[in-house]
Amino acid sequence: MDCVVTGGNVKVLAKAIHSLSRIGDELYVEPQEDGLALRSVNSSRSAYACFLFAPLFFSRYTIPIGLAFRCKMAIKSVQAVFRSIATLEKTVEKCHIELDEQKNLLTFTLHCKHGLVKTHNLSFQDSESLQAVFDKDSYSNVFRSHPRLLVDTVVHFPPSLEEVTVSVSDDRMWVKNHVEDETDRSKAMLTELCLASDEFDHFSVQELRGLLVFAESTGLPISMYFDEPGSPVVLSVTDSVLEGNFVLATLSDDSNLRKNNTKRACTPPPPPDDFMNDDMDSYLIAMDTSVMPGPSASRPPSPPLTNSTSLKQTAAANHRTRLPSEEEDEEEEEAVDSSGPPNKKFCSLFFGSVRPPSSQMTTQPLTGQEVLASDSEDDVQ
Amino acid sequence: MPLSTQSQGDAEHYVLVASLDNARNLSNILKAITFKDHAIFSATPNGLKVTVEDSKCLQANAFIQSEIFQEYTIKEDSVGFQVNLTVLLDCLNIFGGSTAPGVSTALRMCYKGYGYPLTLFLEEGGVVTVCKINTEEPEEPVDFEFCSTNVTNKVILQSESLKEAFSELDMTSEVLQITMSPSQPYFRLSTFGNSGNAHYDYPKDSDMMELFKCTKTQTNRYKMSLLKPSTKALALSCKVSVRTDSRGFLSLQYLVRNDDGQICFVEYYCCPDEEVTED
Numbered sequence: 001m002d003c004v005v006t007g008g009n010v011k012v013l014a015k016a017i018h019s020l021s022r023i024g025d026e027l028y029v030e031p032q033e034d035g036l037a038l039r040s041v042n043s044s045r046s047a048y049a050c051f052l053f054a055p056l057f058f059s060r061y062t063i064p065i066g067l068a069f070r071c072k073m074a075i076k077s078v079q080a081v082f083r084s085i086a087t088l089e090k091t092v093e094k095c096h097i098e099l100d101e102q103k104n105l106l107t108f109t110l111h112c113k114h115g116l117v118k119t120h121n122l123s124f125q126d127s128e129s130l131q132a133v134f135d136k137d138s139y140s141n142v143f144r145s146h147p148r149l150l151v152d153t154v155v156h157f158p159p160s161l162e163e164v165t166v167s168v169s170d171d172r173m174w175v176k177n178h179v180e181d182e183t184d185r186s187k188a189m190l191t192e193l194c195l196a197s198d199e200f201d202h203f204s205v206q207e208l209r210g211l212l213v214f215a216e217s218t219g220l221p222i223s224m225y226f227d228e229p230g231s232p233v234v235l236s237v238t239d240s241v242l243e244g245n246f247v248l249a250t251l252s253d254d255s256n257l258r259k260n261n262t263k264r265a266c267t268p269p270p271p272p273d274d275f276m277n278d279d280m281d282s283y284l285i286a287m288d289t290s291v292m293p294g295p296s297a298s299r300p301p302s303p304p305l306t307n308s309t310s311l312k313q314t315a316a317a318n319h320r321t322r323l324p325s326e327e328e329d330e331e332e333e334e335a336v337d338s339s340g341p342p343n344k345k346f347c348s349l350f351f352g353s354v355r356p357p358s359s360q361m362t363t364q365p366l367t368g369q370e371v372l373a374s375d376s377e378d379d380v381q
Numbered sequence: 382m383p384l385s386t387q388s389q390g391d392a393e394h395y396v397l398v399a400s401l402d403n404a405r406n407l408s409n410i411l412k413a414i415t416f417k418d419h420a421i422f423s424a425t426p427n428g429l430k431v432t433v434e435d436s437k438c439l440q441a442n443a444f445i446q447s448e449i450f451q452e453y454t455i456k457e458d459s460v461g462f463q464v465n466l467t468v469l470l471d472c473l474n475i476f477g478g479s480t481a482p483g484v485s486t487a488l489r490m491c492y493k494g495y496g497y498p499l500t501l502f503l504e505e506g507g508v509v510t511v512c513k514i515n516t517e518e519p520e521e522p523v524d525f526e527f528c529s530t531n532v533t534n535k536v537i538l539q540s541e542s543l544k545e546a547f548s549e550l551d552m553t554s555e556v557l558q559i560t561m562s563p564s565q566p567y568f569r570l571s572t573f574g575n576s577g578n579a580h581y582d583y584p585k586d587s588d589m590m591e592l593f594k595c596t597k598t599q600t601n602r603y604k605m606s607l608l609k610p611s612t613k614a615l616a617l618s619c620k621v622s623v624r625t626d627s628r629g630f631l632s633l634q635y636l637v638r639n640d641d642g643q644i645c646f647v648e649y650y651c652c653p654d655e656e657v658t659e660d
Contacts, residue, residue: 077576083549091545105577114542115587118549122577 001031001069001099004060010095010110014082015214016051016244020075022210023049023246027075028130029106031063035242039130040075046249048132049211057241059094069099072127073106081108081120091116132247136234139225143173147215147222147237149195154212156191166226166233211235211246226250397424397460397492400452404488404503406639407445408473411466413617413637413647414441416610420466421519422499424492425459432522433466438652439607440523441614449643452489460492462516464499472512476505485640492516525650531626534561534599536568537592538583540618540635546570546581547612550605554578556654557605561625562598568623572605591620601629602654614647629653 005013016038020027024040024047031037035054041047055061063069082088096109100121110118136142153175157164167174176192215222215237226233235246401407414420414433421432428446447453476486489502498513550557554572561568568583568590585593611633615621618635625631633649 074576080549080551080576080579087545114589115584116542116546116589117580117582117584118546119580119582120577121579 001064001097002060002062003031003036003058003097004094005057005097006059006094008089009057010082010092011085011089012057012218012242013053013095014085014088015217016053016242017075017078017082018085019210019214019244020049020051021079023047025075026072027078028070028072028127029124030068030070030129032068033063036061041130041132047247048130049244049246050132051242051244054241054243064099064101069101070127070129071106071124072130073122073124077120077122078108081110081118081122132232134232134234134245134247136223136225136236136245139227139231139234141224141226143224143226144221145224147212147220150208150222150224151212151216153193153195154209156193158189208235208246208248211237211244214244394493395454395491396456396494398452398454398489399424399429399450400487400489401449402451402487403485403640404473405485406449406641406643407488407490408470409617409639410443410445410637410645410647411470411473413614413635414443414610415466415470415613416441418465418467419463419517420469421461421463421522423459423461423519423522424455426455428453431466434520434523435607435610437523438604439610440525440650441610442522442648444646444648446645449639449645460494461519462492462495462499463519464514464516468514469499469501472501472503472510472514475503475510475512476508525630525632525652527624527626527630527632527650531628532624532632533597533627534595535592535622535624536561536583536590536595537620537622538568539589539591540615540621542583542587542589543621544615547615551576551579552605552609554605556602557608558600558602559623559625559631560598560600561595561623563595564598567593567595592622599625599629601625601631603631603651604654607651608649611649614649618647 017027020038020040024042026040028039028041029036030039032052035052035057037050037052039048039050041049091112092110093113094111096107096111098107098109099105100107104123105121106124108120108122110120112118157177161177164175164177167176173195174192175195177190211222218237218239220237220239223236223238224233225236229250232247232249235248237244411420411431414431417433417435419433421434423430423432426447428444428449431443431445432440434440473486473488484505486503486505491500491502493500496516498515501510501512501514503510503512550570551572551574553574553576556573558571558573559569560566560571566580566582567585570581572579583590585595614633614635614637617637619638620636622634623631624634630653631649631651633651635647635649637645637647639645
C-alpha cells in the first residue's frame with residue numbers, strides 16, 4: 001500500500017483519526033478499491049465509526065493487489081504521528097503512508113517545511129474485518145444539520161455526561177439528560193433542549209463529540225439517521241472524497257422487547273443508571289436479541305441467520321416517514337423529571353456476514369465476520 | 382536605589398555582590414537548568430556560572446556574564462558555594478513573579494564568603510524583602526573533558542525546528558538516538574517506543590541549519606530521562622549547537638536572549654548510554 005496525502009487533506013486525515021480515538025483504542029486500517037477505510041469500535045461494541053477516504057482524497061493511492069490487506073494498531077500510536085493539528089496545518093506539506101508487509105510496519109512519513117522529514121514506523125497486527133451492519137436508507141427518521149447545531153446542543157451538557165435522551169415527534173426534537181431520583185436535588189441539573197422537528201432514543205454522547213469535532217472543522221453537514229429505540233443511530237458526514245459514519249447503539253424501551261425471542265437469558269432490568277458514573281455495565285446487564293416486526297424495507301434481508309443469537313434491525317412495517325429538518329430554534333428549560341427512566345434493554349450492533357449488492361458503499365453492510373456482543377456482566381473499561 | 386543604600390555599610394564584607402534591575406534575567410535562565418534541587422554557584426570576574434548535575438551523567442551550566450548585571454563586584458578570583466536552587470527560585474519570585482510590563486523585581490545578591498548564607502535583597506514597588514539562604518560546601522562539578530579539538534560533529538540549528546521535534550518525542554522510548562553524518566540522513570533524532578520507532582531528519586541544506594560540520598558518521602544513544610530537562614533550555618533559546626566528540630559525549634549549547642535582549646548561554650553535557658554504536 002502506498003498513499004500520499006497532501007496539503008489541507010493531511011489535517012482532515014488527522015482529525016478523522018482523532019475523532020476515531022474517541023470511539024475505541026484500536027484503529028482498523030483497510031485499503032480498499034474504493035478508498036482507504038479507517039474504523040474503530042468501542043470495547044462493548046456499542047459504538048462504531050468508519051471513515052472512508054476515496055482515492056481522489058489522495059494525490060497517490062496504490063493498494064496491494066490480490067489478497068485484501070487489513071490490519072489494526074493502537075490508535076494512540078497513530079495519533080502520535082499527527083499530534084498537534086495546529087502545527088500540522090502550518091508545517092506539513094505531505095504525508096506518505098506506506099506498507100512494509102515483510103516487516104509488518106506501516107510507515108507514516110511527514111514531509112514538513114524547512115526540509116524536516118518525520119518518519120514513524122508503526123507496528124500493526126493482522127486483523128479481522130470490522131464492519132457494522134446498518135442501512136441508513138431503511139431508517140424511518142433522518143435529520144440533517146450543520147454541525148454547529150449539534151455542537152451548540154451538546155455544549156449545554158456537562159462534558160462528563162454519558163447519555164442523552166432524544167425524543168422526536170412530528171415537528172420537534174428534544175434532547176435532554178436524565179436525572180435520577182436519588183441524586184441530590186440541590187446538585188442535580190436537568191437540561192432540556194427543544195429543537196423544532198415518538199420514539200425515545202437513548203444514545204451515548206461521548207462518542208458523538210468525536211464526530212462533531214471532525215464535522216465542525218471540515219464544515220460538513222451531519223446527517224442523523226435513526227429509527228426505533230434499540231436500533232442503532234447513524235450519524236454521517238459526506239463529501240465528494242470522504243464519507244464518515246458513526247454508528248451508536250441505543251437503548252430501547254421495555255415495551256418493544258416483548259416481541260423478543262431470545263436465546264440468551266434476559267436478566268431483570270438493570271437498576272436505573274447513574275449518569276455521573278460510567279454506566280456501561282448497565283448496558284451489558286441485559287443483552288438482547290429483539291427482532292423487530294415487519295419486513296425490511298426494499299433491502300436484501302440479512303442472510304439466513306442460522307445462528308439465532310445475532311441481532312437484526314429492520315424498519316418497523318408501519319414507520320412514519322420524517323422529513324429532514326433543519327430547524328434551528330432551541331429552547332432550554334429546566335424541568336424536573338419526575339418519572340424514572342424507562343426500563344432499558346440494550347441491543348448491540350450486529351456485525352454480520354452480509355454480502356452487499358455491489359452498488360453499495362462499503363461502509364454499508366458488507367462481508368465480515370460475525371461479532372456478537374457478549375452478555376457478560378463484566379465492567380467495561 | 383533603595384537596595385544599594387541599605388547595605389552600603391556592609392559592602393566591604395561581601396566577596397560577591399551582583400545586582401539586577403530585573404530579577405527575571407536570572408530566574409528565567411535558572412529555570413532552564415532546574416532538574417535537581419542543588420546547584421553549584423561559581424563566580425569569577427567574568428560572571429556567574431551555575432551548575433546542576435544528575436548522577437554524574439548529565440551536567441547543565443548556565444552562564445550569566447558580568448555585563449548582564451547592573452552591578453557586579455567580586456573580591457576574589459573565584460567564589461564558590463552550593464545552594465538549594467528551588468529555594469532560590471522561590472525567593473526570586475517572592476513577589477509573585479508578575480509579568481506585567483514595567484513591573485519587575487529588583488535583586489541584589491550578596492555573599493560574604495565561606496560559611497555565610499547567600500543574602501538576597503528583593504524589591505518591588507517599594508517593598509523590600511531580605512532572604513538568606515544557607516549555603517553548603519560546593520561539590521566539584523564533573524569535568525566531562527569535552528574539548529573542541531575532540532569534536533567530530535557539530536551542527537547549529539535554529540531552535541524553532543528542534544522545539545517541535547522535542548515536544549513530540551515518544552516518551553515511551555528509553556533512549557534518544559542522535560545520528561550525525563556527512564551523508565544522509567545528516568542529522569537524525571530517533572526514538573524507539575512501544576508503538577514503533579520514529580525518526581526526525583534535518584537535511585544539511587535546510588534553512589533551519591545555520592552550520593553543518595560533520596566529519597564522520599556517528600550514532601549515539603542517550604537516556605531520554607537525562608535529556609528531557611534540556612527541553613526547558615531549548616524553549617528559551619533561539620539557537621542551539623549540537624556537538625559530539627570522539628567518545629560519543631554530547632554537548633548542547635543554547636543561546637538565550639533575556640528580557641532585555643542580552644545574550645546568555647546554557648549548556649548541557651550528556652554521557653552516551655552504555656552501548657555506543659558507531660557506524
